[in-house]
Amino acid sequence: MADDVVKRNDPARRQRIVDATLEAIAQYGVTGTTHRRIAAIATVPLGSVTYYFATLDALITTAFMQLAEQSSHDFAARMAKATDRDTAKDAIIDIIAGSVWATPRTLLLSYELYAFAARHPSVAAVMRGWMANSRAALERYFDPLTSRALDALVEGIGIHNSIDDRPLGPDAIRTIVERITDSR
Incomplete structure (x- = not known):
């Protein structure tokens, strides 16, 4: 009986549902993401999904907002380690070539996010916020136009790189970053 009470009053259930939504999107795409798939991944009853989120769009929007906030945070955290323009370039190379942003899962979710944002203005606003945060982190070391580039x-x-049969490595990425940041 006590286990039933804990399950019904699970304070982490809503977060598990949001996390499961991102997993469902990564596995099936937005168009293949359903309440049932989310519930199965989150290991919650189907009714829990609709209890916390009135619509599937609301749930997907919440999940994408979480993705954008986490990605923005990770980007800013890596840029915050920079102490000057040269270490900022190193940070950019690490973000591109390392595991800060370009993990296969994050890239896949980003593709889905861009497509979803193109059709949902509230999510497009989230994307603009993510871009603004990234640019603000870059503008500590670079002018606004260079930061945008x-x-x-x-x-x-x-x-x-995620689909190229010959992805660019860190040395090539460094050359490109140097060309962009050193031209004035």
């Missing part, structure tokens, strides 16, 4: 570079190379 670097922000696009981070995502662009990550996306290209």
Whole structure:
């Protein structure tokens, strides 16, 4: 009986549902994500999903907001380790070539996020916030236009590397970052 009470009053259930939504999107895409799949991944009753979220769009939006906030935080945390322009370049290279942003799962979720944001203005606003945060972190060391180019570079190379049969390595990425940041 006590176990039933704990399960019904599970304070982490809502978060598990949001996390499971990202997992479902990574596995099935937004179009293949359903309440049932989310419930199965979260190991919660189907009714729990609809209890916490009125619509599937609301749940997907919440999950994508979490993804954007976490990715933005990770990006800013890595940039915060920079102490000057050169270490900021190193941070950008690490973000692109390392595991800060361009993990296969994050890239896959990002593709889905961009497509979803194109059709949902509230999520597009989340994306703009994510871009603004990234650019603000970059603008500690680079002018606004260069920061914008670097922000696009981070995502662009990550996306290209995820499907290219000859992805760019750290040395090539460094050359590109140097060219962008040293031209005035």
